[in-house]
Amino acid sequence: MTNMKHIGKLFKISLPGKTADKIALAISELDNNGYIEFLLILPHKTKTHNKVIPIPHGILKTESVLDITNKQILNCSVINKEIGEVESSFLEKVLRKIISNYTACYYNSVHASGKKAEFIPGKSKIPYAGRIFDEKEIIELVNSSLDFWLTAGKYANKFEKKLADFLGVKYCSLTNSGSSANLLAFMALTSHKLGDKRIKKGDEILTVAAGFPTTITPVIQFGAVPVFVDVTLPYYNIDCTKLKEEFCKKHNLWLIEDNCDALGSKYLHNKKWKYTGTFGHIATSSFYPPHHITMGEGGAVYTNDPLLKLIVESLRDWGRDCWCTSGHDNTCSKRFKWQMGDLPYGYDHKYIYSHFGYNLKATDMQAAIGCIQLEKLPDFIKARQRNWKLLKEGLHDLSETFILPEPTPSSDPSWFGFMLTLKDNTSFTRDEIVKHLESNGIQTRMLFAGNIIKHPCFDEMRKNKTGYRIAGDLINTDKIMNNTFWIGVYPGLERNRIEFIIETIKKFRCID
Numbered sequence: 001m002t003n004m005k006h007i008g009k010l011f012k013i014s015l016p017g018k019t020a021d022k023i024a025l026a027i028s029e030l031d032n033n034g035y036i037e038f039l040l041i042l043p044h045k046t047k048t049h050n051k052v053i054p055i056p057h058g059i060l061k062t063e064s065v066l067d068i069t070n071k072q073i074l075n076c077s078v079i080n081k082e083i084g085e086v087e088s089s090f091l092e093k094v095l096r097k098i099i100s101n102y103t104a105c106y107y108n109s110v111h112a113s114g115k116k117a118e119f120i121p122g123k124s125k126i127p128y129a130g131r132i133f134d135e136k137e138i139i140e141l142v143n144s145s146l147d148f149w150l151t152a153g154k155y156a157n158k159f160e161k162k163l164a165d166f167l168g169v170k171y172c173s174l175t176n177s178g179s180s181a182n183l184l185a186f187m188a189l190t191s192h193k194l195g196d197k198r199i200k201k202g203d204e205i206l207t208v209a210a211g212f213p214t215t216i217t218p219v220i221q222f223g224a225v226p227v228f229v230d231v232t233l234p235y236y237n238i239d240c241t242k243l244k245e246e247f248c249k250k251h252n253l254w255l256i257e258d259n260c261d262a263l264g265s266k267y268l269h270n271k272k273w274k275y276t277g278t279f280g281h282i283a284t285s286s287f288y289p290p291h292h293i294t295m296g297e298g299g300a301v302y303t304n305d306p307l308l309k310l311i312v313e314s315l316r317d318w319g320r321d322c323w324c325t326s327g328h329d330n331t332c333s334k335r336f337k338w339q340m341g342d343l344p345y346g347y348d349h350k351y352i353y354s355h356f357g358y359n360l361k362a363t364d365m366q367a368a369i370g371c372i373q374l375e376k377l378p379d380f381i382k383a384r385q386r387n388w389k390l391l392k393e394g395l396h397d398l399s400e401t402f403i404l405p406e407p408t409p410s411s412d413p414s415w416f417g418f419m420l421t422l423k424d425n426t427s428f429t430r431d432e433i434v435k436h437l438e439s440n441g442i443q444t445r446m447l448f449a450g451n452i453i454k455h456p457c458f459d460e461m462r463k464n465k466t467g468y469r470i471a472g473d474l475i476n477t478d479k480i481m482n483n484t485f486w487i488g489v490y491p492g493l494e495r496n497r498i499e500f501i502i503e504t505i506k507k508f509r510c511i512d
């Protein structure tokens, strides 16, 4: 009995104190004390909840089910006889269901209980952002880890398709961060495959200094020249009216949208609402935890252009020419029949490199979390909009003190945060109010770099006056650097927290 395989086998067993024999599926091997874990088989329809799995036809004489919560650890002496064995795919399904069930229990007792903590004004933290998840994300993460595919695979493909469908774009490529997505989006436009249209060293790239550094990092590292234009207030964005499709066409420009902080925002375009990230040639997202959806670390590049998609994925996947996904070979059906570069005919296409690339892929575990988060994105967007509106209504009478944020005309933002800029001549400084809020547990953030040109990474370039240009002036950008901060609107903020934020701002030196 001890050397025999038990797991996956069906046994007739006699339970202590019961006269009739039962049928049970062994879901473990014998332990050192001779005990086995069994799931009892029940007649069909005894139970119908989602913890019940039907036994496939043909194994037992009558239709039966098993209940994954009805687990018994019994001594092997209860076994009367072996009556069959389930297929490994069925056993896998059963084991996964048990694991998912325990994962949900884990979530409920470890994570969910913490979320119910009472809000104590002034003591409880009010973060500017955070992961919003429930057991579904953890179950899918565990499920993908059980696959042990590890690299990008079926979950990555599913996520790419789902995000592309949500946005209404043709192609989406998953990456390991928003910064990687920015690197790929920019470098794709430098590809030799674009011929004369490609960006060359020394070319100028219009962008903003009031933003996130990795939007411009690839530009500088490649040797193109960022040309910084000011942003407008109270929109905190480049003057978009000047950046219409027609403008890009007229001046033969590429348009890259860093959509990392705006997923789900829309603009009215030709009488139709269109998501940001779908106006330009190529766009990016970040799925780092404070963003609209998260997978821990993650990002995406999206485009409608099949050539750009091909280039992005080549650069993302080591620079290779081959487009087979991880673990697959010969998708082109002529793996050993290519003639490229100066290579011998038939050199394995898998190892032919058409770009100097990177490896910026994400894993299936990240993508699995992302797939569940994407299902929740419409509700996340609504919650961000609701919280932003509550803050706007609550603070509307402070317009003498602050420049209050406004949506850009013809836009419907999926807000990342609630931006406040001190008006000139207020009786206090940005740092004073920020300290006041932080000391009351309210987390604040700057508009990232404020003015990226003033940072140490620009010291040499600033000193030598090379490598970048400023078009006009950066008056608003500097104002943002000195006078702006923002607070959260993320879906985890409930009304009482928002009310406390409003109250705390108003109480500061009795602004109200």
Ligand SMILES: Cc1ncc(COP(=O)(O)O)c(C=O)c1O
Residues within 6 Å of the ligand: 177, 178, 179, 180, 182, 211, 212, 214, 215, 258, 260, 261, 286, 287, 288, 298, 299
């Ligand atoms: C506008 C913008 N672009 C890019 C990024 C970089 O994303 P990641 O942190 O995923 O690299 C961020 C990050 O917050 C961002 O705000």
